[in-house]
Amino acid sequence: MKAIVSVKRVVDYNVRIQVKPDGSGVVTDGVKMSMNPFDEIAMEEAVRLKEKGKITEIIAVTIGGAKNEETLRTALAFGATKAIHIKDEGEVQPLTAARALAAVFKKEGASLLIAGKQAIDDDANQTGQMVAALLDIAQATFAGKVDVDGNKATVVREVDAGLETLEVDLPAVITADLRLNEPRYLKLPDIMKAKRIPIEATTLADLGVTAAAAVKTVKTVPPPSRSKGVMVKTVDDLVAALKAKGLA
Amino acid sequence: MSIERDVMEYDVLIVGAGPAGLSAAIRLKQINPDLSVCLVEKGSEVGAHILSGAVFEPRSLNELIPDWKAKGAPLKTPVAGDDIYFLLSEEKAFKMPGLFVPKPMHNEGNYIISLGKLVRWLGDQAQELGVEIYPGFAAQEVLIDEQGIVRGIQVGDLGVDREGHHKPDFAPGMELRAKYTLFAEGCRGHLAKRLLAKYELDKDADPQHYAIGIKEQWTVPAGQHKPGLVLHSAGWPLSVGGTESLGGSFLYHLEDNQVVVGLIVDLSYSNPHLSPFDEFQRYKQHPVIKQYLQGGTRVAYGARAISKGGFNSLPKMAFPGGVLIGCDLGTMNFAKIKGSHTAMKSGMLAAEAAAEALAAGREADVLDNYTDKFKASWLYDELYRSRNFGPFLHKFGALIGGGINYVEQNWFGGKFPFTVHDRIPDYATLKLAKDSVKPVYPKPDGKLSFDKLSSVFLSSTNHEEEQPCHLQLKDPSIPLAKNLPMYDEPAQRYCPAGVYEVVGEGEAQRFQINAQNCVHCKTCDIKDPAQNINWVAPEGSGGPNYAAM
Ligand SMILES: Cc1cc2nc3c(=O)[nH]c(=O)nc-3n(C[C@H](O)[C@H](O)[C@H](O)COP(=O)(O)OP(=O)(O)OC[C@H]3O[C@@H](n4cnc5c(N)ncnc54)[C@H](O)[C@@H]3O)c2cc1C
Ligand code: SF4
Numbered sequence: 054m055k056a057i058v059s060v061k062r063v064v065d066y067n068v069r070i071q072v073k074p075d076g077s078g079v080v081t082d083g084v085k086m087s088m089n090p091f092d093e094i095a096m097e098e099a100v101r102l103k104e105k106g107k108i109t110e111i112i113a114v115t116i117g118g119a120k121n122e123e124t125l126r127t128a129l130a131f132g133a134t135k136a137i138h139i140k141d142e143g144e145v146q147p148l149t150a151a152r153a154l155a156a157v158f159k160k161e162g163a164s165l166l167i168a169g170k171q172a173i174d175d176d177a178n179q180t181g182q183m184v185a186a187l188l189d190i191a192q193a194t195f196a197g198k199v200d201v202d203g204n205k206a207t208v209v210r211e212v213d214a215g216l217e218t219l220e221v222d223l224p225a226v227i228t229a230d231l232r233l234n235e236p237r238y239l240k241l242p243d244i245m246k247a248k249r250i251p252i253e254a255t256t257l258a259d260l261g262v263t264a265a266a267a268v269k270t271v272k273t274v275p276p277p278s279r280s281k282g283v284m285v286k287t288v289d290d291l292v293a294a295l296k297a298k299g300l301a
Numbered sequence: 302m303s304i305e306r307d308v309m310e311y312d313v314l315i316v317g318a319g320p321a322g323l324s325a326a327i328r329l330k331q332i333n334p335d336l337s338v339c340l341v342e343k344g345s346e347v348g349a350h351i352l353s354g355a356v357f358e359p360r361s362l363n364e365l366i367p368d369w370k371a372k373g374a375p376l377k378t379p380v381a382g383d384d385i386y387f388l389l390s391e392e393k394a395f396k397m398p399g400l401f402v403p404k405p406m407h408n409e410g411n412y413i414i415s416l417g418k419l420v421r422w423l424g425d426q427a428q429e430l431g432v433e434i435y436p437g438f439a440a441q442e443v444l445i446d447e448q449g450i451v452r453g454i455q456v457g458d459l460g461v462d463r464e465g466h467h468k469p470d471f472a473p474g475m476e477l478r479a480k481y482t483l484f485a486e487g488c489r490g491h492l493a494k495r496l497l498a499k500y501e502l503d504k505d506a507d508p509q510h511y512a513i514g515i516k517e518q519w520t521v522p523a524g525q526h527k528p529g530l531v532l533h534s535a536g537w538p539l540s541v542g543g544t545e546s547l548g549g550s551f552l553y554h555l556e557d558n559q560v561v562v563g564l565i566v567d568l569s570y571s572n573p574h575l576s577p578f579d580e581f582q583r584y585k586q587h588p589v590i591k592q593y594l595q596g597g598t599r600v601a602y603g604a605r606a607i608s609k610g611g612f613n614s615l616p617k618m619a620f621p622g623g624v625l626i627g628c629d630l631g632t633m634n635f636a637k638i639k640g641s642h643t644a645m646k647s648g649m650l651a652a653e654a655a656a657e658a659l660a661a662g663r664e665a666d667v668l669d670n671y672t673d674k675f676k677a678s679w680l681y682d683e684l685y686r687s688r689n690f691g692p693f694l695h696k697f698g699a700l701i702g703g704g705i706n707y708v709e710q711n712w713f714g715g716k717f718p719f720t721v722h723d724r725i726p727d728y729a730t731l732k733l734a735k736d737s738v739k740p741v742y743p744k745p746d747g748k749l750s751f752d753k754l755s756s757v758f759l760s761s762t763n764h765e766e767e768q769p770c771h772l773q774l775k776d777p778s779i780p781l782a783k784n785l786p787m788y789d790e791p792a793q794r795y796c797p798a799g800v801y802e803v804v805g806e807g808e809a810q811r812f813q814i815n816a817q818n819c820v821h822c823k824t825c826d827i828k829d830p831a832q833n834i835n836w837v838a839p840e841g842s843g844g845p846n847y848a849a850m
Contacts, residue, residue, distance in 0.1 A: 065345070067763045067846050071600055074520060074558065083418050083849035085346050085761075238459040238841070241438055241475045242307040248433065 054201075054223075055110040056165040058099045058133065059154050061089040062117055062124040063174040072275040079273060088124050091169025093131075095229040097236040098199055099167050100132040107201040108165065110134045114157050116150055118142045122252060129247035130239045136252045139260065147175075148265035149257070151183035156260040158188060163224065165206070170195050170228040181228035191221035195230040306455070307475045311339040311433075313655055314453050314479035316440040316492060318342035319351060320416065320641045321627025322485030323423040324365055325648035330430035332656040338432045339477060341456065343439035343821075345842035347424035350821055352516060352605040352850040353416035353641060354551055354563065356380060356408055356531055360679075361645035366426065375418040377556050380408040381529025386589050388537035394589045408531055413553045415561075415849040416641055439838030441474060443482075443492050443623075445499070450665050451622035453478035454492070457838055462767050480664035481655045482623040485648060488608040489823040490629040491837055496620060503616035508726040509631055510610040512548060513824045515581045515797050516563035516850060517759075521597035523558055530554040533638075534589065538580045539566065546570040550584055551638070552593060560593055565607065565638070568727040568795075568828050572737045576794035578604075579742035582750035586743075594749055602759040603850050604797035604822040609635035612688035613722055618672055622665040626651045632680065636687035643680055650674045689721045731830050734789040753799040757818050761846035762798070764817040764839050771839035772800065772814050772825065779833045780812035788830055795828050820845045 064070065065085040072079055088096075099111045113128030115121045116139040125136040139153050158166055166185075171178035185192035193208035197216070200207045201223075208219045211230055257264060285291045313329055315322045318340055329338050344350035359376065362369050369376070385397040428434055441457035456474035461467060484493050488511065497503050532552040539546040547567040554560050564581040585594060608614075608631045615632075618625050626632075626647045633640030654671035658664070675681055745751045764771075774780070784790040785803060790812070792801035798818040805811055821844045826836040 065846065067345075067761050068848065069759060069761050080848075083348070083415065083421065085349060085846050085848065087345075237470055238472050240307075240459075240472045241435060241456055242309075244435060245309065245433070 054108045054165070055112060055161055055163040056099050056102065056108045056167055057112045057114055057154065057158055057161065057163045058092070058095050058128065059150070059166065059168045059180065060092040060096065060113050060115050060124050060128050061169070061172045061174075062086050062115065062121045063089045063172055066090055066173060072273050076272045076274060078270065086120065086123075088127050089169050089172045089174075091171060091173070091229055091231070093169075093236040094231070094233050095167040095169050096128055096131040096133065097234045098196075098229055100237075101234065102199070102201055103132065112137060112157075112161055112163065114139065114154060116141055116145050116153055116257075125252055126244070126247050127239065129250050130244045131237070132243075136250065138252050138254050140254055140256050143264075144267075146265045146268060147177045147179040148183060149262065151180050151187055152262045152265065153257055153260055154180065154184045155187040156262050158184065158224075160260070165201070165223060166226045168226065168228050170230050181226050185226040188224070188226075191225040192227075193219045193221050193225060194228040196227050197230050197232050199227060199233065304473045306473050309339070309475065309477055311477065311479045312336040312659055313338050313481050313483065313652075314477050315340040315483045315485055316454060317485035317487060317490070317627075317629070318344070318347045318420060318424060318434060318436065319485055319487050319627060319644060320420060320423070321487075321629070321632075321644035321648040322483065323347075323420055323427050323648070324361065324645040325483050325485065325626060325652040326427045326432040326434075327365060327423065327430060328649045328652035329656055330427070330432055332653065333660070334431065336656065336659065339479070340427070340432055340434045341438045341440050341454070341477065342434065342436040343838050343842070344436055344844060345846055346421075346436045347434060348417040348421040349436070349846050350844055351417040351420050352514070352603045352845075352847055354516075354553060354561065354638065355414055355416045355641060356553060356639065357412045357414045357416070357419070358637075358639055358642040359410070359412065361642045361649065365645065365649060372426070374422050376412040376414055378413045378529050378554070380411045380413060380531050382527070382531065383408050384530065384532045386532065386534040388534050388587055388589065389541060390537055391583070391587060394534075394587070413529065413531065413555050415555070417847050417849045419641075437842035438474075439841065440477075440486075440492055441838050443495060444476060444478065449621060451482050451496075451620065452665065453482055457841060459841055461769060461840070463769060465769050468767070480622075480659060481668065483626055483648070483651050483655070484623060484629050485626045485644075486629045488606045488628040488633075489826055489836075491826070491835075493625055493629045494826075496623070496625070497616055500617070500620040502618075502620065502625070503614075506616050507610060507613040507722050507724055509608055509614045510723065511568040511727050511824075511827045512565045512607045512609050513568060513577050513604060513795065513797065513822060514563050514565045514607055515577055515604045516561060516602070517599050517756075518601040518850065519560045519562065519594055519597045519599050520558050521560045521593060525593050525595075525597070526558045526560065527554045527593075528556060532589075537587065538584050545572055546575055546580075549638070550590070552590060554593075560597070562590065562594065567609075568606070568824065569725070569730045571730050571732050572740075573731045573734050573788035573791040574737055574739040574794070576740075576742065578753055578756075578794070578797045579740075582745060583743055585749045591749060599751065599759065601848065601850060602756040603845055603847055604820055604824070606823045606827060607635075607640070608633050611635050611690070612684040615684070618675065619668045621667055624651050624654075624668050624671050632684065634683055634687050636690035643683065646678065646680045647675065650678060650680070728828055728830055728832055731788050731791065733787055753797070757798045757820065760798075760820050761848075762818060762820055762844060763846065764819070764843035766817060768840045768843075770814055770816045771837050771843075772816050772819065773835040773837060775833050775835060776831075777812075779831045781810060783831060784829070792825055792829065792834070795824050797822060797824065801825070
């Protein structure tokens with residue numbers, strides 16, 4: 054049984070994001086990029102399922118420019134058995150990504166798509182859901198626990214009211230939430246081996262996918278900076294300060 | 302308890318992806334594409350731990366990759382002007398007429414760059430040539446066999462908790478073995494420190510001297526931006542006439558309204574109350590500096606030590622199975638405050654020597670041909686000419702020492718018929734706290750000057766929390782028992798990241814180490830008066846994440 058894991062290259066979560074002075078987006082020049090943390094969780098889950106013998110093949114798929122190869126190498130070091138690079142230098146809309154993933158899913162005859170619930174750059178939280186719709190298959194989003202048995206997957210999801218357990222027929226889409234697992238350390242020998250595995254290259258056109266109409270980003274602004282606190286010495290000062298602000 | 306470790310073997314192994322290590326890697330593959338070359342880097346990616354100025358002299362790059370322009374090297378802003386100021390007080394300054402600028406300080410033909418960006422580009426070039434680069438893996442130990450020959454390095458273990466116990470996901474660090482290992486850790490490499498001691502490499506040299514460089518990157522209003530302008534200063538807020546605290550500052554205008562600004566403080570300073578960080582913060586308030594920064598936004602912060610001893614402090618460079626290159630060896634030309642082109646050249650020379658030896662079927666011996674090539678190169682000549690600069694300053698201060706240096710550099714071409722030595726190591730220069738005056742530092746205004754914590758935040762520093770402390774104290778009692786009464790524990794002030802704190806009073810007093818904030822500058826390892834702090838590499842990929850420093 055084959056599982057596809059989609060992996061996106063995003064600005065690393067440790068990086069302090071800076072908005073470009075002209076508001077056209079965020080600064081990515083020279084900025085550290087890495088695999089979307091939710092995709093790492095998805096990769097880890099796939100590897101665990103494979104270790105348990107529930108699936109046999111893990112195909113990591115990325116869409117993007119030449120540098121995305123690094124993200125696929127990371128996926129291979131995790132334990133992906135195959136890597137597909139859909140080459141595209143432009144900006145990829147969630148719907149385009151969903152169409153491409155659906156095409157790969159069909160082509161490979163996969164039973165599962167495990168994706169991160171969202172990417173930390175655009176926080177769109179759409180791709181997994183749209184792939185399920187495009188393929189007309191079941192979906193279990195925000196997974197906190199996953200089990201696969203034969204042709205079914207049991208997924209525990211975190212919802213506002215507590216935990217919800219779903220059972221879905223395969224093929225299906227599962228999106229990974231933060232608490233699904235803690236991804237392993239990548240070991241140097243695995244990273245070394247991953248360097249030597251060939252990566253399959255393709256394009257949106259090869260997959261017969263047309264790019265979705267662009268959602269235009271009109272403007273990016275940084276969050277307002279917090280105004281400085283005032284130190285007060287006595288309770289009277291505090292009351293006076295609150296009064297001055299019309300709060301007391 | 303012995304641990305099973307995976308092993309990989311290479312022809313050449315390089316520790317550290319700075320200009321030195323990457324130039325060596327590229328040169329090796331240019332000479333012989335069949336050589337297997339592996340490079341490990343402790344930063345989470347190539348460039349993540351690189352912090353420099355930088356005015357870059359392209360001499361070595363021209364030799365290494367002559368078509369660097371066509372290949373898109375990030376050298377975008379040629380130096381357009383050189384201003385040198387002597388800051389006399391917090392308001393006053395004296396601008397040095399161009400006529401009196403010592404020759405090494407002239408910058409025509411140089412570029413203002415982000416060294417972080419340049420090494421990322423060099424990393425891409427190296428990878429295209431087939432160099433295997435592994436960022437996020439620090440070389441933690443040197444592998445030395447029974448015959449005393451360096452055989453490679455061992456990568457740090459992953460998954461060890463604070464107490465040193467293995468966590469369930471423990472992953473033992475791999476052994477990387479090679480016929481020759483090139484150490485390119487930059488200033489105060491923790492492996493070089495052991496190699497210097499083990500092979501007594503610095504026995505006949507002056508002690509290495511250091512400075513700490515603290516740097517910020519700013520986006521400034523377009524009207525204040527003068528692309529290509531280089532500004533250097535000496536004097537205030539450090540000693541103006543005396544020798545108590547020396548150093549200088551830089552302010553460079555890059556492209557895209559980016560300005561970088563930094564203060565370099567000699568670690569030979571004697572007042573234990575001095576805080577390089579606070580000196581830097583107040584320095585930015587000087588009208589000469591403020592005119593460029595005000596109204597701008599600070600976007601990045603970081604710090605790194607500099608090896609500035611130069612020629613007189615050069616140790617022996619080769620030992621069985623390995624060599625030191627770049628700032629790990631001490632190739633910085635401090636008269637020019639430039640060490641990138643010299644680091645690159647030393648890496649290239651070492652690569653040529655290693656390739657020659659391998660072609661002759663040699664391995665794991667002493668690369669004497671590296672030393673020979675070094676002595677015959679322009680690098681040796683350049684360092685020789687600058688050899689008196691640091692000692693002049695240490696002895697006579699910035700004003701007079703700088704003047705003598707002007708005479709030597711411009712009238713004698715850097716070749717005074719004598720050499721001045723400076724044999725007191727930087728950790729031994731502190732006066733007692735009770736004999737020193739406490740400077741009063743102004744409170745940060747949140748516009749030009751800031752506190753340490755909000756600064757460290759801008760270095761995007763991150764360390765896995767559960768791991769043994771990578772700042773080891775040989776004797777844990779020294780900070781409170783000795784350093785505190787004698788020097789008011791200077792680590793609280795010289796560390797630019799607020800890692801060291803003395804907290805609590807009386808019985809409850811303790812020395813706290815906030816290791817997760819460490820920006821890997823190495824100052825504590827250098828300046829601790831008891832030489833009690835030992836910096837070792839933290840768990841893989843920990844440390845700052847500089848974007849373009
Ligand atoms: C504030 C400041 C301003 C400067 N200005 C200029 C300037 O204007 N012009 C100029 O030419 N030079 C300048 N320099 C000097 C220049 O930056 C250095 O000389 C140069 O970076 C040295 O190169 P290197 O390759 O020897 O070491 P580094 O650049 O320090 O690189 C060493 C690399 O090795 C890695 N490393 C270290 N230990 C290990 C380990 N154990 N395992 C794995 N990896 C490891 C580090 O993470 C780092 O990436 C400046 C330096 C500073 C601090
Ligand atoms: S702990 Fe040491 S190496 Fe780390 S930032 Fe502070 S002084 Fe620098």
